[in-house]
Amino acid sequence: MKGENSLLVVSSMYNVENWIDRTINSVLSQDYENYRYILVDDLSTDKTVSIANELTNKYENIKVVTNTTKKFSLKNIYEGIEALKPNSDDIIITLDGDDWLANPNVFKTLNDRYHDTDCWMTYGSYMEYPSGNMGIESSAYPEEQLNDSEFNFRGPLNMASFLKLSMKTFWTGMVSSIRLLLIRRLCIR
Numbered sequence: 001m002k003g004e005n006s007l008l009v010v011s012s013m014y015n016v017e018n019w020i021d022r023t024i025n026s027v028l029s030q031d032y033e034n035y036r037y038i039l040v041d042d043l044s045t046d047k048t049v050s051i052a053n054e055l056t057n058k059y060e061n062i063k064v065v066t067n068t069t070k071k072f073s074l075k076n077i078y079e080g081i082e083a084l085k086p087n088s089d090d091i092i093i094t095l096d097g098d099d100w101l102a103n104p105n106v107f108k109t110l111n112d113r114y115h116d117t118d119c120w121m122t123y124g125s126y127m128e129y130p131s132g133n134m135g136i137e138s139s140a141y142p143e144e145q146l147n148d149s150e151f152n153f154r155g156p157l158n159m160a161s162f163l164k165l166s167m168k169t170f171w172t173g174m175v176s177s178i179r180l181l182l183i184r185r186l187c188i189r
Helices: 021-030 048-056 074-084 107-117 157-164 172-178 181-188
Strands: 007-012 034-041 062-066 092-093 121-123 169-170
Touching: 007 021, 007 048, 007 107, 021 034, 021 048, 034 048, 034 074, 048 062, 062 074, 062 107, 092 107, 107 169, 169 172
Parallel strands: 007 034, 007 092, 034 062
Antiparallel strands: 092 169, 121 169
C-alpha cells in the first residue's frame, strides 16, 4: 500500500445553503480517511451554518467556524489553513462551499499523485451544474499563456492565476518556503 499523506481540506462558505450539503457529503464519501476538514463561514444570512453543523457535528476531524466579521474568501482560506496547524508534509485542499468532489476517489487520487511524483501543487477544472459543460482546464489555455512565466505554474508562481482556478491543492512544504507571503499580502490589504 502506498504511503498516506495527511490531507487538510478548507472550504470558505457564504450563503451556500443550496450547495453545502453536496459539498460536505462529497468529502464524507471519500474512500480516504487521513484528512481533517474545516469549513469557514463568512457571515452567511441563510441556513448554511446550520446545515453544515448538522452534517458534521459527529465527526472529530471536521470543524465549522463562523466569523464574527466579514473576511472574504481568501482570508477565510488562509485562516482555515492556520487553524488546521499543518505540518510540512501535509497536503492542503481548497474546496469552495458551492463546489463538490466529482467522485469518492478524489482524495486517493491526490494522495497517489503527491506520493508517486515530485508534485507540489495541483489544480482542477470544473463541470457546470446542471448543464454538464466543462470548465477550462490546463490544456485549453493558449500555448502562449502556457509558455508565459507570468502565467505558467512551471515558472515563477503567479498566485493571481492560481486563485482563479477551481479546486486547488498544494504541498505545505512549498508554502513553508515562501512563508505564505503572497497570500498574506492579498489578505491584509
